[in-house]
Amino acid sequence: MGERLGLRIRFALFFAALAIGGVAIFAGGLLLGQARASGPVDGYVIAGLVGGFGLMGLAAWIGLLFDANVARPILGLAADLHTRAQTDVPVGIEAHDARYLGALAPAAQAIHEALEEARTSQERAVAEKTARMARDTALFEALLRDLSEGVVVVSPDLRIRLYNRVATDLLGPLGLDRPLSAFLRLDPVSESIARCAAHSARGQPRTETFLAATHDGERLLVGSVCPVVMAEARVGHVLTFHDATEELRTHGALEHLLAETVESARRPTAAIGAMLDVLAEGDDLPAADRDRMNAAMRDELKRLFAVLNGPAAADVATARPWPIAEVAVSDIFDALEARLMVPFEVTPSDAVLSCDGYAITELLSRVVQETGGREGVRSLRLSAEPAGREISLVLSWAGAPISQGALEQWVKAPLSPAYGGYSGRDALSAHRTEIWTETGAEGARIVLPLAAAHRPEPPAAPAIHRDFYAFDLPAFSGPLGERALSEAAFVVFDTETTGLDPARDEIVQIAGVRLLGGRLLRGETFDTLVDPGRPIPPSSTKIHGIDDARVRGAPGVAEAGRAFARFAEGSVLVAHHASFDMALLEAKADLIGWRPETPALCTGLLSAALYPHASDHTLDALAARFGVAIDEKLRHTALGDALATAEVFLRMVPVLEAAGVTTLAHLADVQRQGLRQPA
Incomplete structure (x- = not known):
């Protein structure tokens, strides 16, 4: 940075020296003239003061003009060129302030243009040589953003180096180089990382699983962690995870229901077993006692049937890991139009269901196909009717109605090979719903009510920013x-x-x-x-x-x-x-x-x-x-x-x-x- 005087101060000193020297010469001339003329001194003194102050004022005025139109523009051009040499500034150099510097401003602009051209050529060459890498990077970004599981890559000190959209949805507003501990309770993750290290040390590297809570404790995440190894050194870890909160809550509730059901059935079962033993061993049991024993067994059987037919047992029996998701009614109707040869009309709907879209599509496909194939059925129409928290999918037609028995036969058949032995009846049980026929003044129809979901407002398409990963950030632990x-x-x-x-x-x-x-x-x-x-x-x-x-x-x-x-x-x-x-x-x-x-x-x-x-x-x-x-x-x-x-x-x-x-x-x-x- 130097200890030398700045350019503007040098120019100021130059004009100050010029003014002082001019005043000294002017004063010397007056003194010499007075000595030769031997006249009164007063006139010479007044002339010297006026001339001296005038000369200093002229020098100051010219110095200020020089500073404003030469010195400062020169410094400005130098700063502009220095800035452009260090960083990319796309705009040209402003030449108006340097208009009195002759060819200097155009020369500076020419240097700027040369720098821009050199940078552009360099960028073009780099872009051409790395086009394949850019395409691979874009694919990598798209895959990460659209994965259905959360992905986070962390450094050895557990700072975030990469994350995807799902990870942000699950953990909150993630950020590069932020500590993972700000978003996730780390003890289970640290234990999994330690197990990974132990297996790697034995030459048996493998992925380890973990169950961890978010920092606020609102969600439980099930995931896996594996090391990232380069040149035989661990440079970080990849965590993949999904939200298991509802799954674990449901599992816990089902375990509780199952325990309650078993415990409720244990007493009448034990009582019946004991009474059967008594009856088997008591051949000489009086008839009255035998009748009382049989009546008691019938009472215990009623209790056992009440347990097995009760709501808790029904919940246990129908609880299956069924793939429920938000599905647009229009998507189901579009799928039916694409696969069925039976002519039918569709009433457009923007409703959204909470259901297994594939299973419901398979079930409706069979119902529409069987109904449309019946003699006398015409003007088939599919529609969706809101009813409180449910949306009823309605197949209506003109012609003879379908009996509930016939509909039940269609529903009992297996859905498709993909679902194994699961039938339409199983799917209805999993959705906690029913399907029935009804007849009205406008014709016959089949009604299938399903839980409604709320479609969120479609978000504005986000700008794609390559700012969700940074692998080259160095670890830093100093002040x-x-x-x-x-x-x-x-x-x-x-x-x-x-x-x-x-x-x-x-x-x-x-x-x-x-x-x-x-x-x-x-x-x-x-x-x-x-x-x-x-x-x-x-x-x-x-x-x-x-x-x-x-x-x-x-x-x-x-x-x-x-x-x-x-x-x-x-x-x-x-x-x-x-x-x-x-x-x-x-x-x-x-x-x-x-x-x-x-x-x-x-x-x-x-x-x-x-x-x-x-x-x-x-x-x-x-x-x-x-x-x-x-x-x-x-x-x-x-x-x-x-x-x-x-x-x-x-x-x-x-x-x-x-x-x-x-x-x-x-x-x-x-x-x-x-x-x-x-x-």
Whole structure:
């Protein structure tokens, strides 16, 4: 960074020396003239003062013009070229401020274009050589995202290196380089990993299973873990798992029902057995006693039949691991239209059932086929009729009705070879439903009621971001300040408020994005409105567009702050003009129960340290300097400004590293003291 004077100071000293020298020469000339003329001194003194001050003023004016039109543009061009040498800035160099430098600005623009062309050529060559790898990577991403089981890859210290969508659904908002212990109770997983290591040490590597609860204890996950080995060293583990909460709950309930049923049947069975023994051994038993014994046996048999025919026994008998899922009625109807030759019409429906779609389709296929094949049956129609928590699938027709006996014969037949001996009757029992015929004024029909499911609103198609895996993150266990900038995790955040006084005003929106390994993780964002507990002034609403109606029902600052604290855990905070945002959080620290571990970094202060010649360090100015496009629709929203600040900070890091700033501690020093630039 050097100890030499800066360019602007050198020019200022040059013009100061020019002014002082000119005044000295001017004063010397006046003194010489007065000595020769031997006239009054007063006139010469006045002339000298006027001329001297005039000369110094002229020198200062010319110096300021030179600084504004030469020195600062030169420094600006140098900074622009230096920035472009260290990081990719797609926009051209602004030549307006350097318009008085002749060919220097066009030359700088030519260098920028040459750099862009070189980068483009390099990227094109790399892209061509890695096209196959990119296709394999895209396939890998698609497979991981669409797996029906959760997948997490962890490092040896159990920090997340990869996760898929299902894992996020089961464990919560996962994030790269976050500890798995924040989402899963690790004891069973650690034991499985230890068993894996023991088997591997014996030369018998194998996958181990585990049953673990989520961190909040709400779900039980059944899964397996296997090591990832490279060059005979374990570099991590792969965990695959699924939600077994309902399965285990159902299993426990069935075990309880079975135990109750067996215990309830034990007493009458034992009593009957004892009485039978008495009757077998008592040949000389009086007739009256024998009659009483037979009556007692009949009573015990009634009790036994009551147990076996009761609801508990029925639940045990009908409980099977039947594949129940959410199935659209339209999918069942489409399948029937595709496979059946019998003509029938369909009434469109957007209803969703909770059922075994394959079994119900097989059952309806048989019913429609048999009904349509009967003489006199016409105008077959399939429809779905809502009835409370159920949806009735209805087959109606004009013509003779079908008897319940005939329908029962169709239902008793096996469903299909895929289900073995399971019949349609078994499927109806598993769905806890019935099927029947009925006749009305509009004709005959067959009704099959099934449990309704609620179709969720179709989510907007998510943007595909390659931010759910990172295998190249190094393990780091030293002090946070010694961590390299390229290895640190950052959370760039922004707030929108009711005003500009941190001591009095409140947060109405807070958002953040994560940076890790030199990239922006667009899949890991935090964004929430906050109810400030007071009216939002119209002047503030005019800036960020958030009014009282929008924050109604939003979490308060305590709940939102705790959620943001969980999101920012283990990361260094970054913001533009961070002192304001941090003052807002500090004012609510006791209410939230959280204070950041390290001071926040400020992109405004870092810009001032990197570009001391620049007079504008606003977010818009930084975005223009680094070629970051800010979506006007997102400007002055917490998430939009956080994303823009994150893009700026990412482009700033290579420039800082080129200046020798490589660790977090050094970066904090630069923010406090500034960066002394070489001349």
